[in-house]
Amino acid sequence: MITVNGIRNALWCAIAFGIVACASAPMPTDKLAVAKTAVERAEQAQAAQFAQVELTSARNKLAAAQAAADKHDADVAARMADQAEVDAQLAEYTARAKQQEQLVEQMDAGLRDLRNEAQRNSSGAGAVTPPPQPQPQ
């Protein structure tokens, strides 16, 4: 329900914001949003598991950027948001690289087993049995 009081409060807020905005640079809301998205992307890439240090740094800086924005410190907010973004990107790519490298290791092990199996089958006589699939990890 929108009340007259509510509208008056909103107006007061707007005026207050206007004064602050006049006093310093505008809040870097774009940078904050970008940093937030970058952190979310890192989380989706399982950075919590594969790039914990980088993700933690990104989260802390995002929080710092948010806190600075809340205190209307636009410069600090912008810097922290930028740093949070690169930290999050680093977390994302590190996690992705590590996962791919893990896949490579598993694949190499599988290939090795497959080659050995093929070797055994071609050199030794006897029935060809499907190779036992090794369970990585």
Next chain:
Amino acid sequence: MKGLKLGLTATLTTLWALAGCETAPQDGGLLPDARNAVAHAEQDPNVTKYAPTELDRARKLLINAEGSAKDKGATSTVASHYAYLATQMARIAEQRAHEQVATARIKSGESERQQVLLTARENEANQAKADATQARNLAQNAQAELARQQAESQRLAAQMEDMQAAQTSRGIVLTLGDVLFDTGRADLKPGAARPIEQIASFLAEHPERRVQIEGFTDSQGGNDYNLELSQKRADAVAMAIIQRGVAAERVRALGYGEEFPKASNNSDGSRQLNRRVEIIVSNGDDAIPGRTTTGSP
């Protein structure tokens, strides 16, 4: 890359000198880290190949950092900020390259895997083909062997016929003419090998049968001499048969001299008929009856 590095170093030295004049900092702040990080990324060929955009961003951020350091000091907030961003961007470029390298490796690994599987399947198919060929060859060989054995026994039968094998009450009687020995001698001529081989083969195929070798001469020469000669000749044939693997107890040799002539001894032709070795093969495992009457073998 080296030239660029040298150039960069020179630029940095200049910047350092300038920075030294301006603020004389004890510490380069985050700037040295950023320079190292960017240089490290630049040295990795995979980075230039797979993450050129990120590397470019890192370079630009480093330039910003250098510029800020020049303007406001290396340890200034803004210089440190850009230095930090440059460092992280260089690392991002490296991780991006790592990811791409791994992805490419996975792709090539998949085709390697397919190749290994294909080769294995081909090997299996070839093995199966080889096995089938071998089985077929074995079957063919067995068939050929059977045919050969059949032909051999047919040949043997034909040869027995050639040797004028005659079925009598005493057994099968084979008469070998005077082709086996030279006159007055008891050692087998090479031409004897074939009939003896045939007899031995026949006995090998019929292990129950026995054989008796009987030697005869014509009437020329002394009686004792002829008796001894015929015995020696029968012994020679028996020995040859035994040497071809027939048990000695199955072979008996007897010399009859000029007894039991086949013909009159009045002419060369008739005497030739009388110079002979007869081989009597038992009917089954019957004993071979001795000779009693002249002219009936």
